Amino acid sequence: MALAIRSRLAPLADRILPAAATTAMLTALWCVFLYVPNERMQGAVQRIFYFHVNAAWSAFLGFGIAAAASALFLWRGRIEHDRLAQAAVEVGMLFCTMVLATGPIWARPIWGTWWTWDPRLTMTVILWTIYAVYLVLRMVGRDDPEIARYAAVLAVVGILDVPLIMVSVRLWRGMHPSVLTAPEGTGGLQDPRMMRTLLVAFVAFALLFLWLLWLRYEGLRLRDDVRELELRIGARHEARG
Amino acid sequence: MRSPPEVWTILQKDLRLELRTKEALSGLVVLVVLILLTFTFALDPEGAVAAAPAVLWVTIVFAGLLAVQRAFLSERENGSWYGLLLCPVDRGAIFAAKLAGNVIILTVAQSVLTALLMLFLGLRLPGSVVAFVLANALGLIGFSALATLFAAISVRLRAREMMLPLLVLPLLVPVVICAVEASRILLAGGTAASAGVWLRVLATFDVIVTVAGWMLFEQLVLE
Numbered sequence: 001m002a003l004a005i006r007s008r009l010a011p012l013a014d015r016i017l018p019a020a021a022t023t024a025m026l027t028a029l030w031c032v033f034l035y036v037p038n039e040r041m042q043g044a045v046q047r048i049f050y051f052h053v054n055a056a057w058s059a060f061l062g063f064g065i066a067a068a069a070s071a072l073f074l075w076r077g078r079i080e081h082d083r084l085a086q087a088a089v090e091v092g093m094l095f096c097t098m099v100l101a102t103g104p105i106w107a108r109p110i111w112g113t114w115w116t117w118d119p120r121l122t123m124t125v126i127l128w129t130i131y132a133v134y135l136v137l138r139m140v141g142r143d144d145p146e147i148a149r150y151a152a153v154l155a156v157v158g159i160l161d162v163p164l165i166m167v168s169v170r171l172w173r174g175m176h177p178s179v180l181t182a183p184e185g186t187g188g189l190q191d192p193r194m195m196r197t198l199l200v201a202f203v204a205f206a207l208l209f210l211w212l213l214w215l216r217y218e219g220l221r222l223r224d225d226v227r228e229l230e231l232r233i234g235a236r237h238e239a240r241g
Numbered sequence: 242m243r244s245p246p247e248v249w250t251i252l253q254k255d256l257r258l259e260l261r262t263k264e265a266l267s268g269l270v271v272l273v274v275l276i277l278l279t280f281t282f283a284l285d286p287e288g289a290v291a292a293a294p295a296v297l298w299v300t301i302v303f304a305g306l307l308a309v310q311r312a313f314l315s316e317r318e319n320g321s322w323y324g325l326l327l328c329p330v331d332r333g334a335i336f337a338a339k340l341a342g343n344v345i346i347l348t349v350a351q352s353v354l355t356a357l358l359m360l361f362l363g364l365r366l367p368g369s370v371v372a373f374v375l376a377n378a379l380g381l382i383g384f385s386a387l388a389t390l391f392a393a394i395s396v397r398l399r400a401r402e403m404m405l406p407l408l409v410l411p412l413l414v415p416v417v418i419c420a421v422e423a424s425r426i427l428l429a430g431g432t433a434a435s436a437g438v439w440l441r442v443l444a445t446f447d448v449i450v451t452v453a454g455w456m457l458f459e460q461l462v463l464e
Contacts, residue, residue, distance in 0.1 A: 074460055129411040136407060140400050146463070150394045153457050154408065157390065160453055161412045164446050168415040171422075171438065 010218075017211040024204035031197040040190075048106050050197050054205035055098040056124070061209065062092020063131060063159075070155035073148065079224070082148040085155060086138060087216035089131050091209060096128045122169040130158045247330040251338035255312070259346070264315070269308045269350045276300045277354060281361055289362045294424035296362075298417055300354060302384065305347050306406050309388040312339045313396040326462055336389065336458035340451070343385040351377055364428065372433035372440070373424070379443040380420030383450060387412055390454040393461040419443045 032050050039046035069085035072078070103121065104114040115121065134154055141147035189195050259265055280296045281289065316322040325335060355377075358364045367373040388409050395405040423439035433440075 074457070126411055126414055133407045133411060137394075137398075137404065140398055140404060144397065146397065146461075149460050149463070150397075153390075153394070153460055156457065157387075157450070157453055158412060160449055161415070161446075164415040164442065164449065165412075167442055168418040171418075171442075 013211075013214050017207065017214060021204070021207035021211045024200070024207050028197075028201040028204035031200045036193050036197040037191055039194075042110055045106055045109050048102050050201040051205075052099060052102040052106065053198070054201045055095045055102065057202070058205050058209045059092045059095035059099055059124075059127075062088045062095060062213075063127060065213075066092060066131075066134075067155050067159035070152035073152045074156065079148070082152065083217055083220040083224075085152065087213050087220055089134050089155070090216050091212045093128070093131050093135065094212070095205075095209070096124065096131070099124055100128060119166070119169045123166055126165055126169075127162070130154075130161075134158075247328075247334040248337045248341065251325070251328075251330075251335060252341050255338065255342040256345070258315075259342075265308055265311050265346055266349060269304055269346060270353055272304045272307065273300055273350050273354050274357065276304060277357055277361065290364060293358055293362055293364050294421045294428060297351075297354060297358060297424060298380065298421050301347065301351055301381070302410075302413065302417065303406075304350065305343075305384060306388060306409060308346055308350070309343050309385065309392045310396065310401065310405055312343055312389065313392050314401075317396060332459040332462055333455040335462070336393075336454050340382075340385050340389045340454070343389055344381055347381050347385060348378070351381060367427040368430040369427060369433045372436060373427045375433075376420060376423040376427060376436065376440055376443070379440060379447055380416055380423075382447045383416040383420075383443060384413060386447065386450040386454050387416070390450070390458060390461075393458060415442060415446050419446070 028050070032047050036047065036050075038044055065088040066085045069081045069088060073081035073085060103124075107116070108114050134151055137154060138147060138151055141150060144150075189198065277296065277300055280292075280300065284292055284296070313322070316325055326332075328335075359366075388405070391408040392405055395401045395408060398404050419439040419442045423436040423443070426436040426439070427433075
């Protein structure tokens, strides 16, 4: 059943996702650089916001999927969930790194410093380290048959820890702007073109996320298939003596 | 629910072993003294007292990581790990016993460390001794629960000395922040109430990680 869905979905994903993600990303770039007006106070540097925020959402989405898939894997023991978790962590890490790279580029001219220990910045960098360790663990334990369960336990304990990390780092006050939840007239996106650009970039990042997730998931599946074939070939050689 | 006596039996075995060999504790106490000395040489004497809470917890965390690893490593070295797994007990009970053993050993080390901090840095007794002891205990339980769970993973891996700190340190952030802040407030003469919010976060962390460890430990020792 799952196989039938997959074989019907695969050509669709292979063909449509790359084209859709590329088109959407080019449109988003056009919006960010040519369509949207400059922000009155911050100037051109504010344009990085459209990619920064969407990269952050994509990173959190990746880590959320990883946690859910890991819990499912521990519960049901299906290898597909483990692959999905690993693929989601890898893609999430990519976007999380992007958040951490674009943030300081904006912060330097606006806040006058590359980095501060604001709760959101602290939280993002801690998340980055948790999932970096997840990837290191998978690398170190590559040959360990139990590694999938170890990694899943790390992802589950990690997500349980996130609210506590959030509370503890928030007990120090912050200075990160809240663009989307700012009260009327005090900030936020004043020009309707800004909201449109944000939406286009959001769609572009969502498609890119899906495409990368699909690629990594398929890559992990093929890796397992190759490993199994190698084992079978080895067994046949042994049988022949 | 027959677990508590089983937990006690395993804990008793570990404590008896420790009392006879004094392997973990002797190494741990000397290590704690050495890390503390290294800190005092590196610290500016003027700011040393202000840095005392940070010194206390950084020392305990790094020395503790090595001690916690030993709890499982000694079972493997003595060839008793499979015997322990074959015991007709809930696997969670093994986790709870190892956690309790680690908390006891680390409590001894931390008491020595606190006394030495007073001696070397001229630290004075906190305003509320009970709250200070409570903050230390909550911090140690949280650290031990997290480290005990992940030591069960790292002990199986090739790069185990490297992997345990990697696994534990990012998730330990709430313990480090809250324990240091609570210690700082109490050592500066603050009341228990002023450190209350940090103690509450610590207690929540302890409950969540201990329950998660009890439930997830089984997944790590299915061999």
